[in-house]
Amino acid sequence: MRYLPLTDDDRKAMLDAVGVASVDDLFRDVPDSARGGEPTDLPDHASEMAVERTLSAMARKNVTGQDAASFLGCGAYRHHVPASLDYIIQRGEFLTAYTPYQPEIAQGTLQYLYEFQTQVSMMTGLPVANASMYDGATACAEACAMAIRVTKRDRVLLSGGLHPHYTATTETFLKHTSAEVEALGPNPLAVEDLVGRVDSRTACVVVQNPDFFGHLKDLTTLADACHEVGALLVVAVAEPLSLGLVNPPGEMGADIVVAEGQSLATPTNFGGPGVGLFATREKFMRQMPGRLCGETVDEDGRRGFVLTLSTREQHIRREKATSNICTNSGLIALAFTVHMTLLGEAGFTGLAEVNHATAVRLAEKLEQIKGVKVIPSAFFNEFAVRLPKDATEVVDKLADKGILAGVPAARFWPEYEELADVMMVAATELNDEAAIDAYVAALKEVL
């Protein structure tokens, strides 16, 4: 067993040192009725070769973004991951480290978290960011819980343009609090009246930008309406690459910005793990959930970094903590920060431009197909389209032709018949002209 260094001789010598005859004696506190829990119905240990064979066979049963032209988004985006990024995050000192509780031997982790917080702050246009949450959906839920703490109010209003998984996760998190969550129905045309629903009981309004159907919106009016009655505006960003090209939510008046960082960090990985980004205004710093890394000096006066403000957290505050979160998403935060560093200002804004232009190109071609309508007038790299046929059937048929054409809205709202012909389509730098043409040709065939 290649992962176990003890030999039988070692074990014998060690049992002698402990003063017991067999390892069974060390388990003598286990009640008799709970003994005999050996996993005897599981296969025995296996070689690298054998495990690789078994799991590779499972992997081959999936259609990948390399096998098919992929135009899928809805909060998980397929972007090029630079080779140096994957090399860096596999360095053992990053990969196999624990949470940096011993700062003298964790400056590597702490410095990249500080760089990460700075980048997130810059991108979102808000002055402070934490060291990451599990993902965008849980970050959204935590933002609502924080808004409730800050405002001491209990009404939460969720836009119908919010990712349905973010909505559902927020509802789950707040289910057993005093909060009252009003989640508006799906809103493909972006016509809902949020301003009219904000009142003095509102803790926060949550909107996504670009929203789930692709609409890019100016949020300043909504932000003003929230602030007028003392409510907070929470903005969720499912595609953070958009921040390279679009006004940051902080500048539009957002009080908290949450985002899913996967698109700039990792392949889509069937949806996980991701990394939740979380930024807010300075005055709410002590109400934030999750870990924070801060700058300080060591005994010799040299700059260094530590986890700080930890009295907000569960290991000190227990049932009064701002959140029960303990683990964050450190390694994916590293991947995110390395990618942002590789890109730099020019690369980040340039990549955003390529994405937008590619999506516009695709939209222009799709609009030429009879009966196909691109719904949002302003979007980034993703938009909803209305088809002359049932979207689930179209997606299904195109999958057989090697094209992952979009995500049918019915996947999220099977009960809304009026959404049966709507699907969401995303385009990134990985969709070249040939893929776009193949997509358009195949779509024409099945319509």
Next chain:
Amino acid sequence: MTMWFTKDHEWVRVEDGNTATVGITHYAQEQLGDVVFVELPEVGRSLAKGEEAAVVESVKAASEVYSPVAGEVVAFNKDLPDAPGTVNTSPENEGWFYQLKLDGDPDTSDLMDQAAYDDYVASL
């Protein structure tokens, strides 16, 4: 002017029969270590006896401050947020937390005077 103490290491000084000042004791600041943050009650808030009134935090610990007496908050120590270390250097003077307007004679039946508190700390 009389000073009273709680088992949770808050002190209260009744100034002129009508106003009371509240803080944490020397012993409390010593147990906490370097104080890094203090959250104080807003002026106008009315506090019941034993109600959670403030929070004091060090690097590794956070502790609630419970009001030793009832009354309405008339002032808080504006210097503390910027200089929380004052709680360590002068816990029973400049490091005061907040002032209350008392409703009448404060209920001190469960509070200790200086001598009783000193004995209590010595027993810990």
Next chain:
Amino acid sequence: MPEGMNPMDAMQGANSPTVTGNKGLQVEEPLIFEMDSPGKSAVDLPPAPETAGGDRLGGLKRKGRVGLPGLSEPEVVRHYTRLSQKNYGIDTGFFPLGSCTMKHNPRLNEKLARLSGFSDVHPFQPTKTVQGALELIDTLADWLKRMTGMPAVAMSPAAGAHGELAGMLAIRAALEARGDARSIVLVPESAHGTNPATAAAVGYKVRSIPANDAGRVDVDALKDALGPDVAAFMITNPNTCGLFERDMVEISAACHEAGALVYMDGANYNAIMGRVKIADLGVDAMHINLHKTFSTPHGGGGPGSGPTVLSDALAPFAPLPFVVKQDSGWHLVEHEADPACKGAGKTPFGRMKGYHGQFGVFVRALSYMMSMGGDGLRQASDDAVLNANYLMAKLSDVLTPSFEGPTMHEALFDDRFLKDTGVSTLDFSKALIDEGFHPMTMYFPLVVHGALLMEPTETESRQTLDVFITAVRALAEKARSGQAKEYFAAAPHLTPRRRLDETRAARKPVLRWTAPEATADA
């Protein structure tokens, strides 16, 4: 950085023996923001395609710069390589951090998770194109159920505390379905902070149960506390003192008798995974930290994964989504309206996160479990427990063990051995860093004074343990000599940074870099 200092000054410090502040292979490294060459990028992009009608940003185009620095690829690679060299990982050396199960992270796991058939798969592809991914989730679920003997498992929780939340939400849903949510959750005083934080997040009041002199739950106190208002008891087993809760079966029975459910925190499952079936302990829910027990990397603080096994009483309430095997293949249930949900008598309490769980972590965990097999997982538990007892046996005469053994996966000592030396648990632990070891967990659990909690795991060879034992013994003698108080107080001496000023960090938090000009303006 203090005003008026340049980055080089900040790194050099007062006592640097070198011009640069570097010490051989320990190289000082600025922040990326201090390495900016505007316009540079380490990524060459494809040209943007031409569009007929210009942009469609609706006038919302960003006006200002983001502020990101420009670097080339070699600069970026060197920057992060140098940062990595300031870190200690399980690849670097012995990491006896109690309660954290720092075991070897096999590279086979990393290789397999990167197969394009796993990594380059989108969560919203038609399910007929992701049969292998669903099969993997179902296979891992099957292994976890067989290991624990439990009938169901919620796969989506993202980490241990998130799994606790799933378990407690299931408990609350089951009680509400019975018409009685109750209001109190009992937690032992030795519990990890996530337990009370989770109970509070699910709307429960928390009551603490004391430990007895043997470091275990005081069963009489628990029985006294049980009553018609108690929803659940959250217990860690093996507990945070490293001890098996001998009365676990009786505890579960007493809880069930009183109408309460039992949540077992699985943080320490590594000790018993191949020895005890969780179902035999009468438990209703337990999360499994795949990033502890099943070797997936901690990654400097995540991502984790916390599948939560559930009893028959809780299984119907498991969160969405979940995978079921049907005649036509694997099916992903994403809605309550799905016939495989309601039709099958399931009433999920909701959704825990986006998408379908920490899939990339699942691949790694299954790779490890298949590599170890049933026999290897049992041996791993045996070796982990043997290693901890070996440390206990070899250190008991110089340190002060808190409780009588045998211990399970970790050895707990308190600071009585440091009495009157002027050396604290913190000082002692920091001195171990200079000896090349990661310190043990300090000051946890809270039930003993100045705790030192060591968890060696099965990863460590006898040789490694012997070197560690030699170092700890020597340091203990040094501390007790009474001559080395200053040495310990100033430790570590040889690390890239010495002790950091945490008070300063917390009093005036600086949580991001700001351009020096901006500071001057402000």
